[in-house]
Amino acid sequence: MTAAPATLDTLDTPCLLLDDTRMTRNIERLNGLMAGHGVQLRPHLKTPKSIEVARRVMASPQGPAAVSTLQEAEQFAAAGVTDLLYAVGVAPAKLDRVLALRGRGVNLTVVVDSIQAAQAVAERARQAGAGIPALIEIDCDGHRAGVQPGHTDPLLAIARVLHGAGCLQGVMTHAGESYGCRSLEAIAAMAEQERLAAVTCADAIRAAGLPCPVVSVGSTPTAHFARNLEGVTEVRAGVYVFFDLVMAGLGVCSVDDIAATVLTTVIGHQPDKGWILVDAGWMAMSRDRGTAKQPVDQLYGLVCDADGKVYPDLLLAETNQEQGIIKLRAGSGAVLPDLPLGTRLRVVPNHACATCAQHDAYEVLHSGSRDIVAHWERFRGW
Numbered sequence: 119m120t121a122a123p124a125t126l127d128t129l130d131t132p133c134l135l136l137d138d139t140r141m142t143r144n145i146e147r148l149n150g151l152m153a154g155h156g157v158q159l160r161p162h163l164k165t166p167k168s169i170e171v172a173r174r175v176m177a178s179p180q181g182p183a184a185v186s187t188l189q190e191a192e193q194f195a196a197a198g199v200t201d202l203l204y205a206v207g208v209a210p211a212k213l214d215r216v217l218a219l220r221g222r223g224v225n226l227t228v229v230v231d232s233i234q235a236a237q238a239v240a241e242r243a244r245q246a247g248a249g250i251p252a253l254i255e256i257d258c259d260g261h262r263a264g265v266q267p268g269h270t271d272p273l274l275a276i277a278r279v280l281h282g283a284g285c286l287q288g289v290m291t292h293a294g295e296s297y298g299c300r301s302l303e304a305i306a307a308m309a310e311q312e313r314l315a316a317v318t319c320a321d322a323i324r325a326a327g328l329p330c331p332v333v334s335v336g337s338t339p340t341a342h343f344a345r346n347l348e349g350v351t352e353v354r355a356g357v358y359v360f361f362d363l364v365m366a367g368l369g370v371c372s373v374d375d376i377a378a379t380v381l382t383t384v385i386g387h388q389p390d391k392g393w394i395l396v397d398a399g400w401m402a403m404s405r406d407r408g409t410a411k412q413p414v415d416q417l418y419g420l421v422c423d424a425d426g427k428v429y430p431d432l433l434l435a436e437t438n439q440e441q442g443i444i445k446l447r448a449g450s451g452a453v454l455p456d457l458p459l460g461t462r463l464r465v466v467p468n469h470a471c472a473t474c475a476q477h478d479a480y481e482v483l484h485s486g487s488r489d490i491v492a493h494w495e496r497f498r499g500w
Contacts, residue, residue: 162356240283258315261294288332
């Protein structure tokens with residue numbers, strides 16, 4: 119006897135839901151923007167970590183794409199993705215795994231931001247008798263790693279070491295500070311700062327007589343609000359596929375664009391405290407409080423009914439390991455809804471990457487439907 123198809127009422131909770139309708143809309147939005155700029159999009163697969171989602175966001179089954187771990191690179195390579203950027207500074211001990219992937223026909227590029235890292239890549243490439251293409255990371259905003267844009271001497275020293283071993287491919291940067299912007303105008307200004315840092319460094323490398331074919335920039339906010347991408351060859355973005363409350367707080371998307379949510383069940387009540395208890399704690403949602411520094415703090419997530427309609431001012435306010443506590447926002451005039459034991463709810467996450475990382479699969483559905491149309495595995499690890 120064939121089992122009945124799963125629905126929102128029959129799934130075990132907590133679990134990760136993915137609204138395919140919203141995801142498709144999000145993908146089409148950024149694809150259209152990049153087409154308007156005439157720039158290649160290199161989607162970052164660290165958010166979905168899913169073969170099925172990757173196939174939806176990449177321009178072809180072979181890529182291009184970016185990853186944050188070599189485990190991601192290995193998983194996607196096994197599925198036929200051959201154009202990959204490992205967009206985190208590479209540790210020398212991982213270069214054998216890089217070479218193993220390249221030996222399988224994967225065009226995997228690494229990232230360095232110091233002379234020591236460049237020497238390690240160059241030396242391992244010479245030992246292997248095989249190229250290891252590398253991009254030099256530029257620090258465009260003080261957010262993380264990278265060579266300072268105005269420091270030409272260390273930039274060129276790194277470039278010469280890489281070029282000497284046939285490894286130099288170009289430059290890359292990431293405007294992570296765009297997540298702290300407080301207006302769309304500020305995001306647009308950050309996008310220009312990001313572009314200018316990368317293009318200026320690329321020009322310096324070329325002026326020294328060295329090749330710099332790749333100029334890679336990107337973050338989800340700057341990708342959506344860049345006004346000028348002159349000199350850029352590719353843009354990277356990741357969380358745009360699902361969006362989240364941080365992106366909604368920045369104005370990059372609306373809550374109705376957020377495609378990934380956590381389905382949870384009411385398991386208890388504390389009426390005197392104004393609490394509703396659910397089975398989604400921090401193991402289901404993560405500890406990420408990305409909206410805490412934004413004008414509106416969404417705590418651990420907005421609470422919706424099973425169909426995705428947001429309850430006014432109702433938040434997942436506290437989390438234990440396997441229990442969540444739902445409350446009204448402090449100072450709210452809303453009334454705590456009557457949610458009996460067993461009621462199904464959805465929680466909209468602060469940070470899609472962190473919340474999705476807590477789960478092994480997506481339960482896929484379409485907007486306006488309670489039927490699960492697919493079960494897509496995702497992976498974790500390094």
